[in-house]
Structure formats: structure tokens, C-alpha cells
Amino acid sequence: MKPGITCVVDNAVKSSSHLWGEHGLAFWVETESGPALLDTGQSGTVLLHNLDVLHLDLTRLKALALSHGHYDHTGGLPALAERLTPGLPLYANSDLLQERFSQSTGQRRAIGLSVDAAWLSAHFTLHLDDAPQQVLPGVWTTGAITDRPYPGGYVPRQEIRAGDGYAPDPYRDDLSLVVESDSGLVVLCGCCHAGLLNTLEHVQRVFRQPVVVVAGGTHLISADAATLQLVAQKLTEWGGLQRLYLNHCSGQEAYVTLRQALGSDIVRSCPAGAVLEWAAAA
Ligand SMILES: [Fe+2]
Ligand SMILES: [Fe+2]
Secondary structure, three states, X not given: OOOEEXXXXXXXXXXXXXXXXXXXXXXXXXXXXXXXXXXXXXXXXXXXXXXXXOOOOHHHOOEEEXXXXXXXXXXXXXXXXXXXXXXXXXXXXXXXXXXXXXXXXXXXXXXXXXXXHHHHHHHEEEEEOOOOOEEEOOEEEOOOOOOOOOOOOOOOOEEEEEOOEEEEOOOOOOOEEEEEEOOEEEEEEOOOOOOHHHHHHHHHHHHOOOEEEXXXXXXXXXXXXXXXXXXXXXXXXXXXXXXXXXXXXXXXXXXXXHHHHHOOOOEEXXXXXXXXXXXXXX
């Protein structure tokens, strides 16, 4: 198959398609060395249905990467594992297995992985690391994004265990995927809890190539107007961005603000079924 990137799971689906939507995310990354999957969506049912509709063959899958531990990115793991031969390489941050919770009106519910370390090890070959990891030739994880001078995609009610109690989740596990192309880097975000600007600055520092496409969940859904203006300003200053495909937790206000600032040619929606497009090198 030709190299390319397809959104397989998102909250929205391409109009007039038979795809299903859910609050979740997954991207199929086709490379010369075979395909990799970023994230699994929430249910697994939607992932498997959409892969079938899109004629994307799971038996060809070479690697899986997980952007972070939240259920809407990892909930499809059991359904996925049922379709795979055990041992597929799985790349994620070393903090992936940390328990995670969402707390509202006094109720606390688990929102991390639904499987434990033993289950993961039985089904996948685990590569959990804070450093950037090669997933396939030309496809890398960002590694941990530790420098965060810009606003992050933080949700105060999301927590981890701390001592005898709970503390706000610092989202240490959050990473994005970096795909090399002829014209520059494509950055695929899961939820981008580390912050879109922090993630992009990290990518530019570590990979030292221009970023031409950003796609995925940018967690700008709860960003205030000043943050959205800062994102628009920095993306304009940094330049070189051909496409910004927003979906999942990006939010309508971010879509409108960034589309006004950067232009409708650059800022696009990215429902399930969207195939990312950008210009080849001149
Ligand atoms: Fe998410
Ligand atoms: Fe998340």
C-alpha cells in the first residue's frame, strides 16, 4: 500500500460514510515498512468496524504506539489483541500503566488502562520508555515532553494517586508520533495533554526538521481565548505549517480561531475516514 496517514477513530466521521464515531482516537500510519497504529479508540468495536470499512488489514500491522493511558485511546486494546498474533511491538511512555482517575461531584472513576502489565506483556512486546523510540523506519515517538513553558492540556479533575490521596495528573505519559516525509515532519497527537506548543517545540528541538503537518487531538477544548491567540501567534511565527488537522479534544472554538488566524487552507477538520494530505517536497 502507498504510504499515507488515515484517521480511523474520532468523535466525528466523514459525512456519507459507513464509519462509526466515538469519543476516542486512532490513526493508521502506512509506511514503506508496513503500517503502524497510533492509539485504539475507546471501545474496540469502533476501531475494528472502521478498519474493515476502510479496508485496512490488521494482519499487516507492524507496530502499535499509545499516546497516553486514557481509556479513549487505549480501550480498544483487548479487541485489537484478539485479532493479532501475540508479540506485536507496543511503544509508549514508561508511565503508561499509572492508574488515572477523573473526579467530579465527589465521585472518582478510573480512566486509565483497563488492562494490567501482565496482560499487556502477554499480548505485546513492550517498549515503555521516556526517550524517543523508533516505531518503524521514519516513525518515532516524541518521548516524554518534559519542558512545558507554554500552557498544557490539563484537566484539573483528572488525577493520579499521590501518597494516601490524589494529585492532579501531570500527564507524564503524554507523547505524540513523529512521521518523516519528503517535505518535513508530520506530528500526530493523541490528546496532547503536554500542550500543543510544548509538543511542537520539543519536536523541533529533538528532530531538527520542519514540521509541515500537525494532526489529532490538541486538547485546546478547554483553552481560554488568550491561549488560543498564543497558539495562533506561535504557529504563525514558526511558519512552515502546511496543514493543521484538528479533531477529538481540540474543540470548536480552537477550530474557528485557528482557521481564522492561519487560513482555511491550513486548518482542516479530521474525522474518521480523513486521509491526510500535504505537498511533497519541491
Ligand atoms: Fe483523548
Ligand atoms: Fe487524554
